[in-house]
Amino acid sequence: MAALAVPPAELYALAEGEVVVAFTDRPPDERNVTVIGGETLPLATLKPAYRRWREITPPRGGLEAEVVAGYGVALFDPTPAFSRHLRMDLPQTGHLLVLRVRLDGHAVLSDVAFGARLRAVTAALR
Numbered sequence: 001m002a003a004l005a006v007p008p009a010e011l012y013a014l015a016e017g018e019v020v021v022a023f024t025d026r027p028p029d030e031r032n033v034t035v036i037g038g039e040t041l042p043l044a045t046l047k048p049a050y051r052r053w054r055e056i057t058p059p060r061g062g063l064e065a066e067v068v069a070g071y072g073v074a075l076f077d078p079t080p081a082f083s084r085h086l087r088m089d090l091p092q093t094g095h096l097l098v099l100r101v102r103l104d105g106h107a108v109l110s111d112v113a114f115g116a117r118l119r120a121v122t123a124a125l126r
Helices: 008-016 048-053 111-123
Strands: 002-006 021-024 032-037 063-072 095-103
Touching: 002 008, 002 021, 008 021, 008 032, 008 048, 008 063, 008 095, 032 095, 063 111, 095 111
Parallel strands: 002 032
Antiparallel strands: 021 095, 032 063, 063 095
């Protein structure tokens, strides 16, 4: 299974069901990935409510996730895309992946909640 590294705050947000997206320079070759902790985001890039997650210890062994969709970051309008995201900025290049996360084999979000978050992301496409 391919590994996808995201900042610890984003990994925690994925585990909590706060977000369903992750940013990467290059999309993985596989549909099923293990999401692991990567580089920490600068404090100024996180919304104030999520700054406490900056240094959080990621879940041991990462998260299992299915890549449901992927888009070029340039296709997104930051305003609707970020109304429910922990970051204040949008990367200028790369890819945004929509992930369906599982912990211990169980989906973090219900089908209804995941569908609502997926619609919010796709509504932000230009």
